Amino acid sequence: MNRIILSLLVFLAAGCARSETPRAAHVILVGCDAMGAYGVQRAETPALNYLIEHGAVSMNTRCVRPTSSSQNWMSMVSGALPLHHGVTDNDWQRDNITIEPCLGNRLGLFPTIFDHIREQRPEASVYAFFEWTGQGRMYDLSVADSVVTGLPDEQLMRAAFDAFFNDKPDFLFVSVNEPDHAGHAYGHESEEYYHTITRLDAVIGELVARLDAEGMTDNTVLIVTADHGGLDNAHGGDSAFERTTPMIFYGRGVTPGKVIEPALLICDVAATVGGLLGVELPRECVGKFVAEAFTPRDGDRCYVPMPRIAPAGGLFREPVEVTLAADAEGAEIRYTLDGTAPGPASARYEAPLRLDAPALVRAVACRRGQCGPEAQASIRVAPEDRTPRVHYKYWKDMTAQSLPDFRTLGRPDRTGRVFEFSLDELGVEHEDHFAVEFASRLRIDRAGRYTFGVISDDGSRVWIDGRMLIDNDGSHTADMKLGAIDLGAGLHDVRIEYFDDYMGQRLELRYATEGMPLQPVPFDRFE
Template sequence: MKSISRIGCVFFLFTIAAFIAISCNEPPKSTKKVNHIILIGLDAFGTRGFQKASTPYMNNMTENGAMAPFSRCLLPTNSSPNWTAMLTGVGPLQHGVYDNDWERDKIKWPPVLTTKEAVYPSLINWVKEQIPSSKVHFFYEWEGLARLFDLSEVDKIYHGKKGDIVFEKAVDAFFEEKPDFLFLNIDEIDHHGHHDGHDSKAYFNAITHYDSLIGNFTQRLEEEGLLNETLIMITGDHGGINKGHGGTTLNELEIPIILYGAGVKKGLIIDKPCYIYDVPVTLAYALGITPPLAGIGRPILEAFDTNSISAPYVPMPLVSPVSGLFPQSPLSVEINVDDAEAEIFYSLDGSIPSKESGIPYDKPIQILKNSIVTAVTYKNGAYSRAEVNHYRIGNGKDGKISWEYFEGNFTKIPDFTRLKVLKSGKSKELSLTHIPHRPDHFAIRFKCTLDLPVSGTYRFYTQSDDGSKILIDNKVLVDNDGSHSSTSKSNPIELQKGLHSMEVWYFEDNAGEELEIYIEGPNISKQIITDEFIQ
């Protein structure tokens, strides 16, 4: 046992040494490539949103610049840790900002490096220290942003409550003073994600709106002869799912990083792993300054290398309307893609379509019954990620699922027997869509009888924000309880053909709401439970 312990100790020390060597490896030295760097951070600008929204100006920037379309932000996928990473080049373990509850007087661990204001030094501080004559501008919409950084040496700071005004003032100030570094934060897109949903028309329209403002900005840079000495980067702090974020889905984790302007290779799609903490390190590289050795971000050097090989990329399709329960058929479903040269293929049976197996899309699809529409786009031998929408048709029939509604300040599923039922009724599925409720602090108990077509192994899924449980035959099968962002859990169970009692318990704490219950089984592809499975 003693020899094993020594080997384990040696391995542990070797691992630590290797980690230190990697983590503290000096970043690449760079000569100054540009005179100005502009970082535009769009809150909740996820990869999914960018692909599906109409963004002609950012598309042009990608065609004449570089993009890492599937970059990742950090966990937790909420604003404070990720905005901090976007400007510091490190994660929560280094910068100390653990979630949105972080405040300067509520730290859980100190940053590994600090400025005089006891926060981790950001790109702002690097620029001011290494280029003493530099000018830095900081324009922001989200009021919680300034607390994350040491802004004591920033030359111009502006906080506005409307994104359009913040953007306009930032552009005007840039052309007036021509700072070395402009940071511009827009929060409005995130607002629409929470209020309307991250697959809503309002959310996509907000992205399209700021795309036009970005286009006007870059056009003015070109007209005034500044584009050939300026590097522009556009990214987001996180994505979103339904009306929330903070979870672990790719919809929340993935963000695009777009680079455009001086020294950037044209038409480059970068497929190497890129992260939000690579953003400030890449901008520092272009400006010829060096980040602290404690950093973990790496410059995206491929963007400046004329020999870099582009990866294939096709934006995913936009299917509208999005998944849901619709009262009557026919339902007309349209599919579009933000690329005039891409083809669209779809299926109606839950399978992933291809050019060979899919149905070519040429006109709106008429949905007459419960259907799973799966769509992809295709261009130059490459496919997009699949977009899946579950459509349920009510056709005017009464629901078979009983529900009871409660209110209270819950942080876990309550004991319903101790609560007063405030409302009750019948629904056609186990969801919140057609149940009247207040925005936060409520709970619902659903009851129904499953009617299964055959015996076999079934799997039940709950996707919820906040907590939920699925009970089959009076026993908890799936436990997704607790106050949390959108989270999916599932479990299998052997069930006999015929009738089984089912209950779904749900509660909403605050900030986002979601409940989707799925079934998968013998000859049944994963789909939302509707009256089709209920007696």
């Protein structure tokens, strides 16, 4: 009997311990639009690195689909999914609702953490600073004590942080847009995109220095995250680059150096803010308090970022100098060029690599005996005497939002040859509303099952030996669809139909087989 009673007491004690939620006097939530997990890892971010080393980090936080801003900001601050809060896309307006919210605040909108703080802790103060004025249409901002919107990113952040130190609000929400703008304009692997993250990192560093200097680190929790990531010049698809965001915790009760392994959800942000401030979310919310940020470390697990490869890939007509970098103290980089997976025993990067032939650069950073996520860049260097083997036909003034019937298009506006199934050699980067048909023969040296992938913005279809293998049709941002087929050794006919609607364009054909990762099909495989 005594053993049973003792076991019951141990069980109850453990349950009580698990139910204790850490509290903080102040919570600061900083969200950076389109600052994906891979962007943070590859940009130079000394301030965020400091937070990671002295706090907790998840580089595997999932946002909701589609990976665009409105529904993800709403999920972040509500703790609910679009099926519950009703904000389904960037076209959502209060008078243009597809899904009715399952709960309503004073304005009939799904309640956010702002509403819950005001209702459950009326004495608490809530400040909201956001650069994108469109965010305000989703919230009842009358429950906030201070709202500032429309200022440029750095100005907005500094105004928000000044207000925090002057007034000491219980909750400060700050949202800025510039990574998203840079990603759309220059690409999510561009120097401009990384520079934007580095620039915002410096302002976050100013905040952290003030928190420490004014002795507020011990009663404040800072959370840095994003609404979504990006791929090429767009987002909205399901790639890891678009769907994965960082979540970084620093301050009161946060475990220094903790790397959070389980996948988190963007809805967990609101639940964590609420838990820290003693506020509960309604049952309709799916977000969970991120307790892992406040529990002991898992052995010696440490943060190791994905390295950055520059250039990030592409077709070149002369030898290319490739540089690798890892933004973590004490990290070294291991790489391969033959398609094999890199690891601790692979070649160590010590100087820029000069490539004069096609190569798949695969690299990992290693630190404290651990290797991080892999980066890849397909570098295709075509000699000057090489003849392009991919034929194309181009039609302009295609205004439909799906692929045309190419058999009925008539004479194309121009024809020619290019090295790859890609738009890069067509000179159409400033054009919209066109269609292209590509065709060539692909040389397969080893029989087997091959997986093909096509990334397109907008629609595309892939045909192999007269069979449609992949249908990626429709007007959409860059999205990849896959298909698998058994191929024998020899030549196989490949044809791709593509159309561009408007705003952004991309086409890339990839393939993989056993022992070979998914990668762009190099030009030297076409005949």
